Amino acid sequence: MTGGAPGTVRPGGRTARVRAAVREATLAELAEHGYAGLTVDGVAARSGVHRTTVYRRWRNPDGLIADALELAAAEPWPVPDTGDLDGDLRAIARLVLTGLTDPAQGPVTRAFVLAAAQSAAAARSLHAFLARRLEQAAAVVERAVARGEAPAGTDAAEVVRVAVAPLYYRVFVTGEPVDRAAADRAAASAAVAARAGVLVR
Amino acid sequence: MTGGAPGTVRPGGRTARVRAAVREATLAELAEHGYAGLTVDGVAARSGVHRTTVYRRWRNPDGLIADALELAAAEPWPVPDTGDLDGDLRAIARLVLTGLTDPAQGPVTRAFVLAAAQSAAAARSLHAFLARRLEQAAAVVERAVARGEAPAGTDAAEVVRVAVAPLYYRVFVTGEPVDRAAADRAAASAAVAARAGVLVR
Amino acid sequence: MTGGAPGTVRPGGRTARVRAAVREATLAELAEHGYAGLTVDGVAARSGVHRTTVYRRWRNPDGLIADALELAAAEPWPVPDTGDLDGDLRAIARLVLTGLTDPAQGPVTRAFVLAAAQSAAAARSLHAFLARRLEQAAAVVERAVARGEAPAGTDAAEVVRVAVAPLYYRVFVTGEPVDRAAADRAAASAAVAARAGVLVR
Amino acid sequence: MTGGAPGTVRPGGRTARVRAAVREATLAELAEHGYAGLTVDGVAARSGVHRTTVYRRWRNPDGLIADALELAAAEPWPVPDTGDLDGDLRAIARLVLTGLTDPAQGPVTRAFVLAAAQSAAAARSLHAFLARRLEQAAAVVERAVARGEAPAGTDAAEVVRVAVAPLYYRVFVTGEPVDRAAADRAAASAAVAARAGVLVR
DNA sequence: TCATAAACGAGACGGTACGTCTCGTCTTGTG
DNA sequence: CACAAGACGAGACGTACCGTCTCGTTTATGA
Numbered sequence: 001m002t003g004g005a006p007g008t009v010r011p012g013g014r015t016a017r018v019r020a021a022v023r024e025a026t027l028a029e030l031a032e033h034g035y036a037g038l039t040v041d042g043v044a045a046r047s048g049v050h051r052t053t054v055y056r057r058w059r060n061p062d063g064l065i066a067d068a069l070e071l072a073a074a075e076p077w078p079v080p081d082t083g084d085l086d087g088d089l090r091a092i093a094r095l096v097l098t099g100l101t102d103p104a105q106g107p108v109t110r111a112f113v114l115a116a117a118q119s120a121a122a123a124r125s126l127h128a129f130l131a132r133r134l135e136q137a138a139a140v141v142e143r144a145v146a147r148g149e150a151p152a153g154t155d156a157a158e159v160v161r162v163a164v165a166p167l168y169y170r171v172f173v174t175g176e177p178v179d180r181a182a183a184d185r186a187a188a189s190a191a192v193a194a195r196a197g198v199l200v201r
Numbered sequence: 202m203t204g205g206a207p208g209t210v211r212p213g214g215r216t217a218r219v220r221a222a223v224r225e226a227t228l229a230e231l232a233e234h235g236y237a238g239l240t241v242d243g244v245a246a247r248s249g250v251h252r253t254t255v256y257r258r259w260r261n262p263d264g265l266i267a268d269a270l271e272l273a274a275a276e277p278w279p280v281p282d283t284g285d286l287d288g289d290l291r292a293i294a295r296l297v298l299t300g301l302t303d304p305a306q307g308p309v310t311r312a313f314v315l316a317a318a319q320s321a322a323a324a325r326s327l328h329a330f331l332a333r334r335l336e337q338a339a340a341v342v343e344r345a346v347a348r349g350e351a352p353a354g355t356d357a358a359e360v361v362r363v364a365v366a367p368l369y370y371r372v373f374v375t376g377e378p379v380d381r382a383a384a385d386r387a388a389a390s391a392a393v394a395a396r397a398g399v400l401v402r
Numbered sequence: 403m404t405g406g407a408p409g410t411v412r413p414g415g416r417t418a419r420v421r422a423a424v425r426e427a428t429l430a431e432l433a434e435h436g437y438a439g440l441t442v443d444g445v446a447a448r449s450g451v452h453r454t455t456v457y458r459r460w461r462n463p464d465g466l467i468a469d470a471l472e473l474a475a476a477e478p479w480p481v482p483d484t485g486d487l488d489g490d491l492r493a494i495a496r497l498v499l500t501g502l503t504d505p506a507q508g509p510v511t512r513a514f515v516l517a518a519a520q521s522a523a524a525a526r527s528l529h530a531f532l533a534r535r536l537e538q539a540a541a542v543v544e545r546a547v548a549r550g551e552a553p554a555g556t557d558a559a560e561v562v563r564v565a566v567a568p569l570y571y572r573v574f575v576t577g578e579p580v581d582r583a584a585a586d587r588a589a590a591s592a593a594v595a596a597r598a599g600v601l602v603r
Numbered sequence: 604m605t606g607g608a609p610g611t612v613r614p615g616g617r618t619a620r621v622r623a624a625v626r627e628a629t630l631a632e633l634a635e636h637g638y639a640g641l642t643v644d645g646v647a648a649r650s651g652v653h654r655t656t657v658y659r660r661w662r663n664p665d666g667l668i669a670d671a672l673e674l675a676a677a678e679p680w681p682v683p684d685t686g687d688l689d690g691d692l693r694a695i696a697r698l699v700l701t702g703l704t705d706p707a708q709g710p711v712t713r714a715f716v717l718a719a720a721q722s723a724a725a726a727r728s729l730h731a732f733l734a735r736r737l738e739q740a741a742a743v744v745e746r747a748v749a750r751g752e753a754p755a756g757t758d759a760a761e762v763v764r765v766a767v768a769p770l771y772y773r774v775f776v777t778g779e780p781v782d783r784a785a786a787d788r789a790a791a792s793a794a795v796a797a798r799a800g801v802l803v804r
Numbered sequence: 805t806c807a808t809a810a811a812c813g814a815g816a817c818g819g820t821a822c823g824t825c826t827c828g829t830c831t832t833g834t835g
Numbered sequence: 836c837a838c839a840a841g842a843c844g845a846g847a848c849g850t851a852c853c854g855t856c857t858c859g860t861t862t863a864t865g866a
Contacts, residue, residue: 014857015816036319039847050818055849057816110318117315117373118237127376134375158367162390165370166362173314173369174335174362175328188399189363193390196397240826251839256828408811415863417811438721441852452813457854459811512720515776519717520639529778536777560769564792567772568764575716575771576737576764577730591765591796598799600791609842616832618842642821653844658823660842 021047022054023071026064031107035114038064062119069112069125079136085144085194089163089187092137096164097183100171113172134160141194153200162199163190222248223255224272227265228309236312239265263320270313270326280337286350286395289341290364290388297365298384301372314373335361342395354401363400364391408458423449424456425473428466429510437513437520440466464521471514471527481538487546487596491565491589494539498566499585502573515574536562543596555602564601565592609659624650625657626674629667630711638714638721641667665722672715672728682739688747688797692766692790695740699767700786703774716775737763744797756803765802766793 025047029038038061044051058064080091099109115122138156145154166186170176193199226248230239239262245252259265281292300310316323339357346355367387371377394400408417427449431440440463446453460466482493501511517524540558547556568588572578595601609618628650632641641664647654661667683694702712718725741759748757769789773779796802 018817034319040849041847052819052850053817060849113374114315114318116376117311118235123376126374130375158386161367161370161375162363162387165366165374165387166359168374169362169366169369172318172373173327174331175317175324185359185400186363186366189390189394192394192397192399196393198389198393199386241828242826253829253839253841261827416861417863420812436721442854443852454814454855455812462854516717516720518778519713519775520637525778528776532777560788563769563772563777564765564789567768567789568761570772570776571764571768574720574775575729576733577719577726587761587802588765588768590801591792594799594801595792595795598795600795601788617830618832621843643823644821655824655845656843663823 018047018049018053019057019067022049022058022064023068025049026068027071027108030065030068030111031104034107035065035111035118038111038115040064062115062121065112065115065119065122066125068108069122069129072108072112073125073129073132077133077136079139081140081143084147085140085149086188086191088140088144089159089191090184092140092160093163093167093183093187094180096167097178097180100167101178110171113168144194150194151197151200154194154197155199155201158199159190159194162193163187219248219250219254220258220268223250223259223265224269226250227269228272231266231269231312232305232308235308236266236315239312241265260322263316263323266313266316266320267322267326269309270323270330273309273313274326274330274333278334278337280340282341282344285348286341286345287389287392289345290360290391291385293338293341293361294364294368294384294388295381297368298379298381301368302379311372314369345395351395352398352401355395355398356400356402359400360391360395363394364388420449420451420455421459421469424451424460424466425470427451428470429473432467432470432513433506433509436509437467437516440513442466464517464524467514467517467521467524468527470510471524471531474510474514475527475531475534479535479538481541483542483545486549487542487551488590488593490542490546491561491592492586494542494562495565495569495585495589496582498569499580499582502569503580512573515570546596552596553599553602556596556599557601557603560601561592561596564595565589621650621652621656622660622670625652625661625667626671628652629671630674633668633671633714634707634710637710638668638717641714643667665718665725668715668718668722668725669728671711672725672732675711675715676728676732676735680736680739682742684743684746687750688743688752689791689794691743691747692762692793693787695743695763696766696770696786696790697783699770700781700783703770704781713774716771747797753797754800754803757797757800758802758804761802762793762797765796766790 022043025043026038029042029046033042040054040058040061041051043049043064044054047054054064058067077095080088080095082088082091099105112122112126116126117123134157137160141150141154141156141159144150145152145156150159163186166189167178167183170178170182190199223244226244227239230243230247234243241255241259241262242252244250244265245255248255255265259268278296281289281296283289283292300306313323313327317327318324335358338361342351342355342357342360345351346353351360364387367390368379368384371379371383391400424445427445428440431444431448435444442456442460442463443453445451445466446456449456456466460469479497482490482497484490484493501507514524514528518528519525536559539562543552543556543558543561546552547554552561565588568591569580569585572580572584592601625646628646629641632645632649636645643657643661643664644654646652646667647657650657657667661670680698683691683698685691685694702708715725715729719729720726737760740763744753744757744759744762747753748755753762766789769792770781770786773781773785793802
């Protein structure tokens, strides 16, 4: 009878309350049990919203994650501006480090990545989210180019990737510890590579 | 009453055949359906071994993956020696690229990583495997140091990480495409950083 | 503050149209899917009336059936008058037979009976309806008594019951086929019993 | 992996205990809540057998009823032999009466009939059961024919139908009360009709 | 004729039961 | 008599329908 998905037509009052409760419960469940432990039933119980309603609005566990990601995406992200490329990249790497290791954020971040690796819907959300972040972070490189720290034509996104990839690699692939030193080293590598003109488009 | 787990006491004849069949089936299932699609039932059916037997010996899906990983770890890995650091790192990055994108290997590699991220047993196997690879790959950096391409004290493992991390990052985190150009760029970044002495221990 | 149920205060125009549409849709759904397949949602969709309205006015699926029965009860019923008891009873049995086997009426009749067996509201409606029919049919027996075909004091209702019960029995209990021969035999039995004075009050 | 339905290959021990528990629970639930109130969940809870197991073995609520019916069919049924047709038919009618009105049996019997009317599986079971009963009861008529109480060629099954149909009719169709008098009258009608030769094949 | 209350349209939610899918454990009957 | 095969327990998934609630919108109807 209805046109689209529930929650899109009358997004006020109860509907909004329900959505908020479920989102919050999703994040909490992810932080506690990780992606594999995220269940619709668990979220429903925790949020006080009925199972059926969660299925109606979020369809499945991945839908929950996708929605939670949109919530996360809405949060502002402070693009650093320290004055030089090294400092900026270091700041970005440290932000990522925090996202991966902070007791509160870490499990959620990991869950997001795992979800994306196993669900197309979650992947879409995560990738959109990250694309936006990458785009924001690119400003750092563009400023560096303007200052003459890096050659024109430098691939800003690639610089950022080099700066943060080793952190993700350690967390998700090799399971090695990550710390500030690791973040700084990765950032430094990226800065050097950018300066050397290795990362031009 | 046996001491250890089944399959450890009489590792000949049928026991060995069963193990081989299950390992092969596991890899095939991983290649076809990925990590999320790996089920004990599926492996049992494909291998012709009974469900119960699989549970007895491998305990759960992650156990299957851990075992399959050991199989993969046994395969020889050709450490490149092209004569200079850039070439060696590029060769390594391209090997990793193949492992991630090859139609046959890709799904299995991805499954291994996902499994490790969600199961302690799989993680142990994968991390041991990668540690060994990293150790082998370190040889190229040590040779570069000996040739004077990089300063003494360069952290060999870190160089390799910088060289391959962007590939994993793209595949597992941002879902961006990976190609030879990406591999080469990542390798070049690592070489530059190593030369610049940013990656000393 | 309304007095009674909706539809009682302003029974004109739209209200009447809604009622008619729902009744018709109910009968059609019953004919198509039977009692077990009758859903408020289905009736609402078919009638073009909104779910909520159906619930408001008819309360639940049984309410729909009860209402549809009242509609059926309003239809005139031709009490036969063939001149003798045998012929009258046979005519009645054949009417019942049609009601049970006719492609259009059969499913609805069966649905009514099943509904009555599972819902007090539907039962009330059906029993009232049948009581009226039984009363009308009793005229046949009374005429027979007046003609001397059956002894005074014959229980008219019981005669009719004996004449039609085997048909219902076959349809609802044993699932055996019913045809004109079965109807005629049942009617004949009732006539014989009535004549023999077995069915006096 | 298995050939047929569960419970057919290893019908001993636990399997048998499970079946017995479920059957008993089914009958109890039917007696308490009737057909409409029979739920797989309820039976599972009452029997102490897990939901999933019930679904595996009985498929759905109708499967439960079909199985319970087979259980009922196994119970011996005392075909009366009073010496004359009237007495025999009266005894049969009274047996049916008990089955319909006894506080313990009544609800179950009604549930069986309702189930049969709404489920092909239950219908098969019930019809097979009743066919067997009808066949047994036919002996009564055959003896009467042998004694000369009824003409040769009398349709034994039809006689029994006439004798019991009014009881079912009252219970399932008109909702009228049934008592011993009603049973006796129905039996008497059948006897008269049989004697009159109305029920020859 | 026109204000007003009745009735309806619409969307969302809580709730019960259904039937399915894996996983992992237990138990039976057979080689 | 061990163990392979069969059956079960456990829990989550996703669906259908029921019935309720809260809004807003239309439309009879009588003053």
